[in-house]
Amino acid sequence: MKFASTRGGVHGLTFEEALYSGYADDGGILLPETIPQISADTLKSWAGLSYVQLVKKIIPYFVGAEIPFEDLSELVDKAFSRFSHPDIIPIKKFPGGLNVMEMCHGATFAFKDLALSCLGQFFEYFLNKRKKHLTILTATSGDTGSAAIEAVRGMKWVDIIVLLPRGRTSRFQELQMTTVIEHNVHVYRIDGTSDDGDIPIKECFADAAFVKKHNLCSINSINFARIMVQVVHYFYAYLQMRPACDGEVEVAIPTGGCGNVTSGCLARKMGLPVKLVCCVNTNDIVYRTIVEGDYSMREVKQSLAPAMDIQLAYNMERIWHMFSDGDAEMVSNMMSEFDKTMKTKVPENLRVKIGEVISSHVVDDEGIKRSMRKCWEENSYLVCPHSATALDYHYNRQGSEDKPRVCLASASPVKFEETVLAAGLQYETTDAVVRLLNSPTKYQDWNKEEDWVAMLKQKIEDIENTVQARNTA
Numbered sequence: 001m002k003f004a005s006t007r008g009g010v011h012g013l014t015f016e017e018a019l020y021s022g023y024a025d026d027g028g029i030l031l032p033e034t035i036p037q038i039s040a041d042t043l044k045s046w047a048g049l050s051y052v053q054l055v056k057k058i059i060p061y062f063v064g065a066e067i068p069f070e071d072l073s074e075l076v077d078k079a080f081s082r083f084s085h086p087d088i089i090p091i092k093k094f095p096g097g098l099n100v101m102e103m104c105h106g107a108t109f110a111f112k113d114l115a116l117s118c119l120g121q122f123f124e125y126f127l128n129k130r131k132k133h134l135t136i137l138t139a140t141s142g143d144t145g146s147a148a149i150e151a152v153r154g155m156k157w158v159d160i161i162v163l164l165p166r167g168r169t170s171r172f173q174e175l176q177m178t179t180v181i182e183h184n185v186h187v188y189r190i191d192g193t194s195d196d197g198d199i200p201i202k203e204c205f206a207d208a209a210f211v212k213k214h215n216l217c218s219i220n221s222i223n224f225a226r227i228m229v230q231v232v233h234y235f236y237a238y239l240q241m242r243p244a245c246d247g248e249v250e251v252a253i254p255t256g257g258c259g260n261v262t263s264g265c266l267a268r269k270m271g272l273p274v275k276l277v278c279c280v281n282t283n284d285i286v287y288r289t290i291v292e293g294d295y296s297m298r299e300v301k302q303s304l305a306p307a308m309d310i311q312l313a314y315n316m317e318r319i320w321h322m323f324s325d326g327d328a329e330m331v332s333n334m335m336s337e338f339d340k341t342m343k344t345k346v347p348e349n350l351r352v353k354i355g356e357v358i359s360s361h362v363v364d365d366e367g368i369k370r371s372m373r374k375c376w377e378e379n380s381y382l383v384c385p386h387s388a389t390a391l392d393y394h395y396n397r398q399g400s401e402d403k404p405r406v407c408l409a410s411a412s413p414v415k416f417e418e419t420v421l422a423a424g425l426q427y428e429t430t431d432a433v434v435r436l437l438n439s440p441t442k443y444q445d446w447n448k449e450e451d452w453v454a455m456l457k458q459k460i461e462d463i464e465n466t467v468q469a470r471n472t473a
Contacts, residue, residue: 001064003030003224006321007335008328015066016126019119019225020134022218023205027335028328030224031318036061038271040245043235047243051088051236052080055118058235062228067125075125079117082107089114089233091240091406094379098394099406100387101237108176109412109432110307111260112147115229120151122225127157133467135460136160136219137204139197141256142169142307143411146176148219149185159184159463160219161456163197166190166445169306172415172433179439186459187443190452193300195312200452204460214460221259221315230263231270233408238272241404245273250405252277252361252390255286256308258315260408261358265319268357275403278360279389281305281368286313287360293351295334296343304365304419305385307411320346323353361393369423371395376425384411385419 003018004011009026011033018030046057055076060069067075080088085105092100106113127134134157138148145162152158164177166189177187190197201218205211221227234251241249253260255278264276278286281303288294300311321331330347338344346354363371368385371392375381383391390407397405413420413427420427446452 001036001062002033004033004328005029006031006317006328007332009332015063015225019122019126019223020215020217021224022137022211022216022222023202025208026332027206027339028332029222029314029318031321032062032224035266035269035322040271043239043271044245046235047239047245049239051232052076054236054239055080055229055232058232059118059228067122071125075121076118079121082117083113089236091237092381094381096378097405098375098379098391099241099404100381100383100391100409101233101406102409103233104384104409104412106147107150108143108146109415110143110147111233111408111410112143113150114233115226116144116147116151116219118229119219119223119225120155123152123158124155127155132157132215134158134215134217135463136217137201137456137460138219139163139194139201140169140177140220141165141194141310142173143415144220145187146173149177149180149187151219153180153182153185155184159186159467161186161188161459161463163188163190163194163201163446165192165194165197165309168193168302168309170416170418172417172436173306175436175439175441176415178441178443179436181440181442185442186463188446189443190446191448193309195300195310198312198314200456203453204456210457210460214464216460221257221262226259227263227266227315227318230260231267234264234267234272234274237406238274241406242273248273248275248403250275250277250403252279252393252405252407254305254308254386254389254408254410255280255360256283256310256313258286258313258319260410261286262315262318265322265357269322276358277390277393278358279393280360280362281308281389282362282364283309283311284362285311286316287362289313289316289346290351290354290358290360293346293348294343295338295346297338304368304416304422305389307386308389319354319358320350323357324350361389361396363389363392367392368419372420372423372425382413382420382425383409384413384416386410
């Protein structure tokens with residue numbers, strides 16, 4: 001398996017090279033050069049497999065011989081050893097056709113743990129072999145940062161720099177990042193949104209010589225390995241709902257930067273009969289893109305679902321590439337226009353193709369609170385505000401026996417005390433909350449008037465100097 005950029009200027013990368021990549025040299029992001037195809041017979045043969053067993057079936061299609069199966073099996077087992085539920089992502093079934101996939105049983109209580117726990121193992125596997133140091137750059141809207149930190153904290157060959165939006169995450173989310181004091185973790189609270197944090201990171205990746213010199217890598221869903229691992233939970237959801245493989249399944253997805261949705265699209269292109277619903281908050285660029293063909297930047301609004309407070313859905317270019325049969329020239333032209341004007345129009349024929357698989361649903365803060373209350377009142381079951389966007393879609397649509405629906409619960413409500421209370425529900429303080437509140441913190445603040453690109457590059461240089469000094473000591 002080889003990997004190429006969505007914009008056509010980079011081809012032939014190995015999985016290991018893709019794992020180390022952020023934005024490609026041509027500004028695009030990576031996808032497989034050919035999409036693996038899963039036959040109906042193979043899909044049926046996977047019915048009854050556990051989630052971890054499915055991971056071990058699907059990842060080899062992308063990794064190939066670069067990680068021998070015995071090694072891969074050990075890495076996967078280690079990645080999921082800290083999850084608190086034996087099924088990893090159990091599906092809870094409630095009256096009225098409400099099926100909720102709990103994706104919050106990892107170390108940081110969010111679905112990002114599923115992929116990032118594996119990425120941490122892949123990094124360690126390759127870097128230990130190469131004796132090579134890597135610096136990871138990531139901007140977070142809330143959950144990616146903590147899951148990425150948890151995946152690599154304390155690793156010898158990895159440093160990670162995280163930019164989090166000050167005052168725009170829940171208290172719990174921020175503390176999950178700022179209380180990590182390992183030497184290889186560097187957290188900065190920026191005076192802006194997560195989209196603002198993406199800008200200096202993209203500037204760094206645009207400098208190919210700088211990237212190569214410092215071995216820079218992204219662990220956001222820019223990184224294809226994230227997309228790859230997330231493919232598996234769509235296969236798992238499908239096989240849990242349709243073990244006879246005799247029809248479609250609809251998946252309602254809390255959506256921000258579209259990484260999770262991109263994984264669903266890839267699963268569909270591999271042959272999985274799923275329909276996808278992007279459930280968004282009032283930051284509705286994904287809704288406008290899918291329904292109206294309007295991919296345009298607007299001001300980020302602060303909402304009760306902070307991890308989805310995004311107006312730069314960078315994975316859309318992967319979706320355009322997959323649904324245009326790999327038209328890299330078209331994608332490159334669209335993104336060039338967007339980079340210059342902060343807007344581009346999706347060609348109507350492409351918008352229609354995407355609409356055959358993906359629909360979208362917008363939820364405001366009142367809808368989020370209403371769906372949280374409804375789920376609690378009907379089922380004594382508490383969901384987080386992001387998961388509530390998927391439930392809101394379900395409550396506003398009639399279920400169908402012909403097409404069962406799974407709502408993805410992307411994080412635990414324990415991370416969102418403020419929203420639980422705002423919804424008029426009771427919040428129970430857990431041991432995890434108490435531990436965070438009583439832990440020392442380590443972070444620095446970056447203010448709006450400062451030069452974030454220069455500051456980020458200087459920090460990367462400082463890390464490189466420290467690593468070199470340690471290696472020569």
